[in-house]
Every structure is written in C-alpha cells, then in structure tokens.
Amino acid sequence: MRLKKFIDKELDMYGISIDKEDLPYVEEVLSSVEESETELEDFPDLKEQLPFTIVDKGEILNG
Amino acid sequence: MADLEFMKASELAPMIERKEVSPVELTERFLHRIDKLNPKLNAYLTTLETTALEQARKAEEEIVNGRYKGPLHGIPIGIKDNYKTKGIRTTGGAKIFDEYTPDVNATTIDKLDEAGGINLGKLNMHPLGAGSSGNNLDYGVSPNPWNTDHLPGGSSSASATALASGLAVLTTGTDTWGSNRIPAAMSGVYGLKPTHGLVSTHGLLPTAWSLDTAGPFARSVSDIALMLNVMAGFDSKDPQSLNIDLPDYTETLNKDIKGMKIGVPRYYLEGLAPDIETLFGKARKTLEDLGAEVREIDIPELSMASFAGQVTANGEAAAYNYSMMQKDAGQYPQDVRILLSAGTVSSTSQYLKAQQARRKLADAFQKAFEEVDVLLGPTLPITTPEIAKDETKQNLQVIQRGLPFTVPANLTGVPSLAVPMGLSSDGLPAGMQFIGSHLSEGKLMQVGSAWEDTNPISVGYAEIEGSHIPDE
Numbered sequence: 276m277r278l279k280k281f282i283d284k285e286l287d288m289y290g291i292s293i294d295k296e297d298l299p300y301v302e303e304v305l306s307s308v309e310e311s312e313t314e315l316e317d318f319p320d321l322k323e324q325l326p327f328t329i330v331d332k333g334e335i336l337n338g
Numbered sequence: 339m340a341d342l343e344f345m346k347a348s349e350l351a352p353m354i355e356r357k358e359v360s361p362v363e364l365t366e367r368f369l370h371r372i373d374k375l376n377p378k379l380n381a382y383l384t385t386l387e388t389t390a391l392e393q394a395r396k397a398e399e400e401i402v403n404g405r406y407k408g409p410l411h412g413i414p415i416g417i418k419d420n421y422k423t424k425g426i427r428t429t430g431g432a433k434i435f436d437e438y439t440p441d442v443n444a445t446t447i448d449k450l451d452e453a454g455g456i457n458l459g460k461l462n463m464h465p466l467g468a469g470s471s472g473n474n475l476d477y478g479v480s481p482n483p484w485n486t487d488h489l490p491g492g493s494s495s496a497s498a499t500a501l502a503s504g505l506a507v508l509t510t511g512t513d514t515w516g517s518n519r520i521p522a523a524m525s526g527v528y529g530l531k532p533t534h535g536l537v538s539t540h541g542l543l544p545t546a547w548s549l550d551t552a553g554p555f556a557r558s559v560s561d562i563a564l565m566l567n568v569m570a571g572f573d574s575k576d577p578q579s580l581n582i583d584l585p586d587y588t589e590t591l592n593k594d595i596k597g598m599k600i601g602v603p604r605y606y607l608e609g610l611a612p613d614i615e616t617l618f619g620k621a622r623k624t625l626e627d628l629g630a631e632v633r634e635i636d637i638p639e640l641s642m643a644s645f646a647g648q649v650t651a652n653g654e655a656a657a658y659n660y661s662m663m664q665k666d667a668g669q670y671p672q673d674v675r676i677l678l679s680a681g682t683v684s685s686t687s688q689y690l691k692a693q694q695a696r697r698k699l700a701d702a703f704q705k706a707f708e709e710v711d712v713l714l715g716p717t718l719p720i721t722t723p724e725i726a727k728d729e730t731k732q733n734l735q736v737i738q739r740g741l742p743f744t745v746p747a748n749l750t751g752v753p754s755l756a757v758p759m760g761l762s763s764d765g766l767p768a769g770m771q772f773i774g775s776h777l778s779e780g781k782l783m784q785v786g787s788a789w790e791d792t793n794p795i796s797v798g799y800a801e802i803e804g805s806h807i808p809d810e
Contacts, residue, residue: 285683290664293679297672300730304652304680307738308688311645315691317638318698326693327700327749328548 278302343371343504344799348560350507351409357401361412365394365456368414372458372505374807380480381496381505383419384427385459390414393456400454409564411454416506418497419460420467420543421447421552426457430543431493432465433476434662434669444541445573446510446552453568458506462499464492464733467512467545468655468674470520470740471723471733475671479725482524483804484766488722489736491524493517493545497555498525503804508565509555514545515651516717516744518553519756520736523717523769526758526795528786529555530562531744533777534751535580537566538573546654549647549748557799559786562755563587566779582777590784596629598785599710600772605640606715606743613762618716621759621770624792625714630785635710639702640746642695644738647745649684649692656681673730700750707775712785717769718743721762747773755782758795767795 279298282305286293293301315321342350342364353359369387376382397412417423420430422440424447429435443451450457462480464472472492473479480496482488483503490499494511498521501509511518513531522529530553537552544550554565567588572581602622610618622632656663656678659670663682667675706713718740726732747754752773759770772789774782799805 282679282683286679289660289682291667291679291682293667293675294672297676297679300672300676300734301679301683303731303734304648304676305683307734308645308648308652308680308684311642311648312688312691314641314645315695317641318695321691321694321698324694324697326690327696328693 278305341800342367344557346558346561347409347413347507347556347564348558350413354401354412355406361394361397361401361456362391364412365390365414368458368505371807375503375505375804378486379483379499379503379505379804380478381462381500381503382416382459383429383431383462383477386426386457390456390458397454397456407454410450410568413455413507414458415450415455416458416461416497416500416509417447418463418494418510418512420463420512421510422541422543423447423457423460426460428460428543430466431463431474431477432671432674435543442541445538445575446569447541449568449571461509462496463494465671465674466543466655467493467514467517468677469493469733470516470736471729472521473725473729473733475673475729481725482722482766484526484802486804487724488766489524489725491521491722494521494529494555498522498527498529501525501527501555501557502799502802504799508561511553511555512542512545513551513553513748514549515647515741515748518555519717519744519754519769519771520740522555522756524722524767526767527555527557528559528562529553529756530566531747531754532566532570532779533753535578536777536779537569538576538579540573540575544658546651548654549651551748559783559790560588560591563591563783585780587779587783590780591787593784594629595785595788598630598712600625600630600632601635601706601710601713602632603637603640603713603715604634605637610716610719611721613721614716614719614768617760617762617768618770625789628788635706637702637706639699642699643746643749644742646692646695646699646749647741649688650749652677652681653684653689673733676730676734696749699746703750703752704775711781713773715743715771716759717756717771721764721768722766752776753779753782755786757786757789760794761797
C-alpha cells in the first residue's frame with residue numbers, strides 16, 4: 276500500500292496520470308527491481324566502477 | 339516446386355541467379371500466402387503488395403540483364419515495424435504511431451534495398467519493443483504457428499512467426515533485452531543479437547538507446563550470415579556505430595568445432611523447467627560429440643543482470659516516452675504503460691548503479707572469454723506459455739523469467755546467436771543461445787552452423803499447424 280501511494284504521488288509529480296488498476300502491476304515491477312537490487316550487495320567494490328555510458332567516439336576524434 | 343516458401347535464402351539465391359526462380363513469381367507466391375494466412379496469424383500489420391511487386395520486377399529485370407547483386411537479390415523479406423520505412427507506415431506495433439509515416443529509411447532498410455531485397459511488409463511486434471510475451475494489446479497477437487493458443491515471444495514476435503509459417507524468407511528484428519532471441523526460441527527459428535555498434539540503429543524507433551540492437555532472423559545460420567553481411571557496417575549517422583573492417587560472415591560456416599571451448603555459466607542452470615533442463619543436457623552432450631569441450635564456469639556478476647537490465651530498459655524507455663506519457667498515458671497499451679511508469683519513478687542513483695553493474699559484468703565476460711571461446715545457455719528457462727487472459731501480468735512474468743537470461747548480452751554489448759534446441763513435451767520449440775566476445779559473430783556462425791547440422795528440430799516448418807493455407 277505504501278509503495279502504491281508512492282507510485283501515485285511520484286507519477287503525479289511528473290505530470291503523468293495512470294489508471295488505478297495499473298498500480299498493482301507497477302508495484303510488481305518495482306518490487307522485482309528492488310529484490311534484484313539486493314544482488315548488488317555481493318559486490319562491495321561496485322561504487323568504484325566507472326558507469327557504462329554511451330560515448331560518441333566520432334565526436335571525440337573529430338573534436 | 340514444393341515448399342518454395344520454406345527454402346533458405348542460401349538455397350534460393352543460386353536458383354534466382356541462374357534464372358530458375360523468378361523474383362516476381364516468388365514474391366507473388368509469398369503475397370498469396372500472406373493474403374490467405376495473415377487473417378489467422380496476424381504477422382503483417384502492413385502488407386506492401388504494390389511496392390513489393392515493383393521491387394521484384396526491378397530485381398528480375400536486373401538479373402535478366404546480367405546485373406545480379408548477390409544472395410539477397412530478389413529475396414522476399416519481412417521488416418519489423420520499428421524500422422523506419424520512407425513513405426510506409428511505421429507503427430512500432432503501437433496505435434500511438436498508427437498514422438506515422440517516416441520520410442526517411444532506417445540505414446539498414448537502405449542496405450537491404452541496395453542488396454536487392456524485396457520488402458513484403460511491416461511485421462507485428464510487442465508495442466514499442468517494450469515486452470517479452472509478444473502479445474500486442476493494440477493490434478492483436480501474432481500467435482505461435484506451432485500452436486496458436488501459445489505466445490510468440492517478443493518483442494520481435496512476427497519476425498519469428500512469419501518465418502515459421504513461411505510468410506517470408508528472411509526477416510529483421512531488434513533486440514533490447516532479448517527481443518530477437520526470445521521469439522526465435524518460441525518459434526524454432528534463428529535470431530542474432532549482434533555486437534553493439536556492428537549494425538546501425540539509425541532510423542529505428544528506440545526502446546532503450548544503450549541496449550537497442552538491430553539484427554537478422556532466418557530459418558538457418560547460413561541465412562543469418564548472408565543477411566548480416568548486408569546489414570553490418572559503419573554508419574556515420576549512428577554515433578554508436580563501429581568503423582571497422584568486416585569479415586565475410588559466411589566464411590566460418592560449416593567448419594567443425596573440434597576443440598572449441600564452450601563455457602556454460604552455472605547461472606544458466608538455475609530454475610530451469612524440467613523440459614528445458616532435459617533438452618539443454620542433450621544439447622551439451624551433442625556438442626561434446628561434435629568435438630567441443632563443454633565445461634561449467636562461474637560468472638557471479640551475472641546475478642546483477644536482472645537489476646541492471648530492468649532499470650536501464652525501463653528508465654531509458656520512460657525518458658523517450660515521457661512527454662507523450664504526460665500528454666495522455668492512456669493511449670499506451672497497459673502492459674507498456676506499466677513499464678514506462680516504473681521507469682519514470684525509478685531513481686537516478688539506481689540507473690547509475692545499473693551502469694556500474696554493466697561495467698563489472700562486461701569485465702567479467704571479458705575474463706571468461708580468456709578461458710572459453712563461447713558461452714552457452716538456454717535462451718529461456720521456461721517453455722512457451724499458453725496465452726493468458728491477463729496479458730499485462732503475463733508479459734511481466736515472461737520478462738521476469740526471460741530477461742535475466744537474455745539481457746546480459748545487451749548490457750555488455752556482446753553478440754548472442756539464438757538457435758532452436760528441440761521440441762518440449764508439448765510439441766513447442768525451445769531454444770538456446772551461444773554468446774561470444776565482441777565482434778566474434780564469425781565464431782557464432784561456426785558453432786551455430788555445426789549445431790544446425792545436428793537437425794535440432796526434425797519436424798519441417800511446412801508441417802506445423804500455422805503453415806497451412808486453408809482450402810480454397
């Protein structure tokens with residue numbers, strides 16, 4: 276219930292309005308993400324990693 | 339000529355070159371099949387009768403006049419509907435784009451055109467690439483031809499169903515977290531997720547920029563190689579495109595795999611459905627019989643793939659669709675809206691943590707490829723589900739089971755070739771995937787074609803339920 280209220284409030288803050296029937300599904304996705312996030316605890320050096328982001332190599336090479 | 343619709347491009351091409359098969363007659367034959375079967379299979383959202391026949395007549399004229407372009411010349415191809423096609427409706431499988439007609443082609447469409455391919459039409463897909471069930475709540479599902487009560491898998495659902503039912507010789511797909519490999523597994527065909535940057539993504543409707551790849555689908559590895567030869571290559575319009583020398587991907591076909599080291603991450607052995615476990619065990623044994631050295635390895639970092647994949651995909655998809663969601667979220671199909679909503683409320687720190695996990699996983703893969711030539715795992719841990727009444731819930735279930743198996747290749751940018759593994763006890767196909775290091779597509783063609791030669795699905799495509807033309 277707490278998570279559903281959070282989702283509703285957050286989406287409202289972003290100006291997005293969804294059906295109330297959507298909330299349990301969104302909650303399910305976020306719970307799955309939250310659960311899978313616990314796997315990161317096995318890798319305490321994660322915060323030292325350089326994030327994997329897109330680099331436009333052409334732009335770099337061509338100045 | 340029997341089963342012309344189920345012949346490989348590598349078989350048709352020499353016949354077309356020798357003028358034994360007419361591109362016009364071949365295209366007419368496919369259009370006739372589409373006309374008859376599409377009402378049931380819903381594979382094509384747009385059929386291009388007029389332009390396909392124009393392209394076929396042009397190809398035929400060129401060939402008759404001695405200007406044969408190569409193996410795709412005169413070959414009928416189906417295009418996933420998230421590839422922009424100039425002057426042709428491009429919906430991304432979603433009604434929100436129902437009337438969208440681009441004024442440019444995706445780069446890969448230009449390449450296929452230049453190679454002489456015939457565009458039969460635009461293929462059904464999971465809306466906006468945001469799903470793994472392959473069900474389409476806007477335009478209806480393109481059901482699994484092996485059993486039309488079952489899912490096709492997604493997001494490139496009809497890229498696979500069209501091949502399995504003889505509605506194209508080749509098809510294109512896109513793969514963001516498994517969208518080529520999951521439907522390939524469920525319909526018993528071959529699908530490649532190439533190295534990130536090998537095939538241009540310019541002109542695709544994006545799902546998640548940093549994970550999206552475009553790639554070929556076919557009924558054989560040799561056809562995957564032929565198509566990749568055309569689709570791959572540097573594109574200055576795509577900032578992620580790799581400017582490298584390309585090999586001929588057909589060169590490694592039919593080479594033996596004696597001594598090839600194949601690593602099976604133990605991660606891919608957890609939670610398998612009994613049928614998948616049995617088929618995968620048999621496949622490992624068969625590969626050993628072919629002379630490969632198959633051994634289990636540990637890549638603990640794979641446990642982060644589910645988190646990194648969900649957060650990256652949902653977050654990037656939410657960013658792309660943000661303004662349209664603000665305007666009217668109700669115009670999106672529910673299952674897509676759910677993922678976009680989840681991506682909107684995820685935190686920036688989660689997104690960055692996901693990118694850190696990607697770096698660590700990429701390093702772990704690189705280390706693994708110092709020990710083995712390729713990795714192997716089932717494409718999905720589950721057998722192909724029946725279509726459920728609650729499509730939204732089912733899509734989430736398929737994502738939650740499938741994504742951890744397929745997204746590692748997207749997160750790290752390495753290539754993965756999905757191949758049929760056999761039939762489960764309910765008679766539906768199941769698949770497995772070979773994963774290689776960056777730019778090792780040639781090696782994947784080698785091991786894939788050796789595997790294909792073992793005839794993993796002995797039943798011909800022409801024998802399956804969805805392939806029959808109703809009596810006239």
